[in-house]
């Protein structure tokens with residue numbers, strides 16, 4: 001009888017033997033299929049992550065978010081922060097990154113997110129505690145290999161228990177049965193929109209980036225039956241650091257971002273950018289044209305199409321509303337719709353954002 005504890009009993013350098021060995025071995029699975037999730041389930045995410053200044057600066061530098069309040073203590077103080085906080089996009093990505101192993105590692109595409117609220121600024125050094133509740137589960141009518149799951153997630157300061165950020169997100173999650181259909185060609189061809197586009201004749205651009213500039217532009221637009229909408233000049237091409245490096249730095253284990261072998265057979269055919277990286281780049285383009293004071297909340301964030309290595313992300317912004325009474329003396333609230341689009345002008349992300357924007361001096 002062969003002694004299988006003998007290291008020499010198997011010749012792993014022989015390809016045929018090794019193939020046979022792999023065929024016989026079970027895979028210890030990571031992540032959960034759709035069937036695992038039931039409405040009302042509560043999950044406590046185990047991975048630990050300490051927000052760091054380095055991590056925040058790496059995220060901001062790579063995504064072109066250069067607001068000095070998140071880099072320099074003098075501007076942070078002027079803006080009412082108690083020390084230099086981590087950037088809200090980095091905070092959000094870290095909180096979501098920690099949840100991926102439990103919620104979406106199985107290969108579920110991130111479809112959208114809403115009700116993103118920043119409850120308080122987060123400092124470097126904060127250790128996170130993250131929990132999620134299953135809000136909704138349903139099978140996908142257009143893609144039988146998938147289900148669609150929505151979770152409500154809360155990221156807290158592990159020491160004080162204070163909530164830092166909360167949101168609801170929705171992913172497409174592979175079904176165990178028929179799990180093997182991922183990439184089998186169930187992807188529907190894009191259908192042409194039968195309705196002609198209904199867009200205003202005139203698109204106005206604000207004169208500057210302060211609250212009054214947005215308010216005045218909206219007033220002009222109302223008089224002229226126009227909209228306030230404009231493009232941002234910067235673009236950012238997706239490289240390895242963005243696609244694989246940043247999600248891994250936030251403990252995001254989704255194979256979509258770092259396993260080309262697995263992704264070759266998936267609907268995208270290749271690794272794809274983490275939605276939060278794509279979004280953060282588009283928001284950085286928008287923020288570079290505005291005097292942001294504070295981030296408030298995000299609603300109706302949607303990821304429309306895949307972003308792969310080599311794609312370039314541009315930004316388009318529409319100004320929806322201004323509220324002079326909402327906010328401190330230094331700032332007023334502006335609500336925007338931001339769209340990220342690629343080199344072929346295909347929208348890849350859209351979302352509604354309310355931020356406090358500095359008033360003119």
Ligand SMILES: CC(C)(COP(=O)(O)OP(=O)(O)OC[C@H]1O[C@@H](n2cnc3c(N)ncnc32)[C@H](O)[C@@H]1OP(=O)(O)O)[C@@H](O)C(=O)NCCC(=O)NCCSC(=O)C[C@H](O)C(=O)O
Nearest residue numbers: 104109110111112140141142170254274275303304305306
């Ligand atoms: C994934 C897609 C290829 C799907 O495209 P398509 O088949 O054309 O369908 P739809 O996009 O119309 O939607 C499919 C079903 O999903 C429902 N849906 C879509 N968006 C939402 C939403 N925000 N909330 C709730 N439900 C939504 C639709 O109603 C459809 O339902 P049904 O008719 O019953 O089937 C395409 O959407 C796509 O390419 N999206 C981009 C995906 C992406 O690139 N995401 C970011 C990268 S992946 C990521 O970041 C993973 C992350 O790390 C993580 O772990 O979450």
